[in-house]
Amino acid sequence: MNNFKRIFPFVIPYKKYAYMNIFFNILYAFFGTLSFVSLMPMMDVLFGQSKKNYTLPTYKGVWELKNYLSDSLSYYLTSITDAYGIGYTLSILVAGIITIFLLKNLSDYFAMFFITHLRNGILKDIRNAMYRKTLDLPLSFFSEKRKGDTISRISGDVNEVQNSFLSILELAVKEPLTIIFTIVTMFTISVKLTIFVFIFIPVSGYIISLIGKQLKRKSTKAQEEQGIFLSTIEETLGGLKVVKGYNAENYFNSVFQNSTNRFFTLSNSIGNRQNLASPMSEFMGIMVIAILLWYGGHMVLIEHTLKGAAFITYMGLAYNILTPAKSISKASYAIKRGNAAAERILEILDQENPITSKIDAIEKTSFNSEIEIQNINFKYEDENVLKHFSLTVKKGQTVALVGQSGSGKSTIANLLTRFYDVNEGNITIDGVAIKDLNLQSLRGLMGLVTQDSILFNDTIKANIALGKLDATDEEIIEALKIANAYEFVQELPTGIYTNIGDSGNKLSGGQKQRLSIARAVLKNPPIMILDEATSALDTESEKFVQVALENMMQNRTSIVIAHRLSTIQKADVIVVMKKGKIVEQGKHEELIALDGTYNKLVTMQSFE
Incomplete structure (x- = not known):
């Protein structure tokens, strides 16, 4: 009993x-x-x-x-x-x-x-x-x-x-x-x-x-x-x-x-x-x-x-x-x-939730200087995915993380958004540890576009407005234009009020991804995290999505996790990862000149 x-x-x-x-x-x-x-x-x-x-x-x-x-x-x-x-x-x-x-x-x-x-x-x-x-x-x-x-x-x-x-x-x-x-x-x-x-x-x-x-x-x-x-x-x-x-x-x-x-x-x-x-x-x-x-x-x-x-x-x-x-x-x-x-x-x-806001958590509504990842270690089960990893992302920079599968790139996105917590080390935003921030205000600073376009069985408007529930039709349309998506949306039977089916199955992969980008654009966060946002797309769709991404990243701090290296040439800093550690770091031309891991990855993808 x-x-x-x-x-x-x-x-x-x-x-x-x-x-x-x-x-x-x-x-x-x-x-x-x-x-x-x-x-x-x-x-x-x-x-x-x-x-x-x-x-x-x-x-x-x-x-x-x-x-x-x-x-x-x-x-x-x-x-x-x-x-x-x-x-x-x-x-x-x-x-x-x-x-x-x-x-x-x-x-x-x-x-x-x-x-x-x-x-x-x-x-x-x-x-x-x-x-x-x-x-x-x-x-x-x-x-x-x-x-x-x-x-x-x-x-x-x-x-x-x-x-x-x-x-x-x-x-x-x-x-x-x-x-x-x-x-x-x-x-x-x-x-x-x-x-x-x-x-x-x-x-x-x-x-x-x-x-x-x-x-x-x-x-x-x-x-x-x-x-x-x-x-x-x-x-x-x-x-x-x-x-x-x-x-x-x-x-x-x-x-x-x-x-x-x-x-x-x-x-x-x-x-x-x-x-x-x-x-x-x-x-x-x-x-x-x-x-x-x-x-x-x-x-x-x-x-x-x-x-x-x-x-x-x-x-x-x-x-x-x-x-x-x-x-x-x-x-x-x-x-x-x-x-x-x-x-x-x-x-x-009764399940304990280890990832919660502290009682006296800090509310933060703006991003002013830098994100700092300080000597972190993290493991999902037994083996460390990240080992003594440190990285600084300045405001306004586009930082790209590249490396082979399993190198720990997507884990960085999971840790920044506190989907998981680090085992050791610290992550700070403007000098404040993210564990001290209110969880909702932390995630309010960030927009997330993932490899899988996660959409819901609802209208285009409802899907895009998740980041801003009181958005007007005009704001939705403006976000669609920036995301290079309005052209195909206006051709749909009822425009932004068209139901897109279960997981958006009435749309193509490129169209779904552009709607995901529009959702992030409408939210208008100061920090954008793109987790292999184009890796699942064909070449033609990738071009449309790449334009949308470039539009979105203007005047914004962006962390781009990339599988296709063609998408990150213009990044301010490219961080090359291998087995949870940084092996190279710099601009595209600098890393090519090093003739190291990054150059091998570029060559493997037949990219000049």
Whole structure:
């Protein structure tokens, strides 16, 4: 139950619904019990066993309450029957029974009405908290986790917890109260018979509890398996061209079917155990009822210590315990499943985020002099990607980082934006360590254009306006012109209001990249980071994008990570990297004259 206690704060905003649910559940349990008791005077009248009472009783204290209520009812029934006849008395009793059943069902409706608001509120808030946490967590978390598993937790596991909360409220209020009220009433009818029942109920309860022991473990496995096949779907849709291009449909189909087959087996096992709960609890209940019939019948027919109408009412009350008992056994299984789901949700919500703003973080809105990378070391896992790396970027400079794949170029971009934090050393902007800066203000100083054009299934305007949400159409168009993109955008059916599809799949690679550049232009940051912005493009697209990049970099500090060396000839400083270290540094002509690593890279790309 610890997992549920930790999720309990999500209930607090909706506590008024919880209180109202509890209130109406109390009424439901009360009227549910009363509905059976109300049949007793009816049967007494029908079978001619009702006691004649011509004296209004006096109240003598709580211990005599049963006799007082019984004698009062007898007095009023006798008075009504003598005045209006037996038919009128029956009409009054039937109207009373109908009223009690109406109140019972109205109470049930309102209890469910309020719990629906409670459940859906909890669902919304947990899902929002999960999504917010997903946005806050660093990139390193998702390099270790499958995206599909995270999606599974936000959708399936949250639903499971929501359903389990309903079960807990039933378990804690509605069903136990129904059982308590019923048992108290049973005691008032016959103490002896009720004690006899209590000998058998714990035995049946123990047998039912044995069924659910392995349920939590199997539920955890099933939810993990769901994450695996959702990941497979996500990866397949993301890489559909590769799947089809390599005729790998059968392979991926096999991977997916293996996962769904494992999920099928686990779900069947879980379902069978749950399905066994209801018939098993009912059978054990009927066993108790059968023993009651034998013992109670003995009290009515042989001992004559119990009236027939009272015994029939007692049997109805005993059967009234079965339904809540079945619900409790079902709810206890749902709680085990929900507990497994809560564990997976809390794993995300409890995840420590090492990359956050300090409490007294500095707000910085301008860039004045230089970025300084001071003797940093960094590793993603075990091996250092950057080793004692130092670099100074002056305001207004264009600094290009070049080198073979794996030399650590893109890591610099990840560290400057604090997608990751350095293990040793320091990075400063205008002499202030970036760890001391407010994270949002740090990223507000920077524009980022990556190798992969990351666009969203929305309009061109919405995609470009991410950096400035209140941008006007004129500002969007101006950014598109600087990014050399307005020419193709104005030819689209609805211009900047054209939806570009999932990941911008309605556009070419060059067009998508120019929209990414337009987004950075609109943001208008003082520092621009270009992470291999043209490496995925063909020669013609590269020319369009290169013009856009040159337009954007004017009067701006730029850090360009380049694979194609043709794009960085005009850089103020070219930094040549190899295995996480700087091996050469200077202008294009200087590095060519050195006839070293840079010259070899140029020669390899057949560039003069």
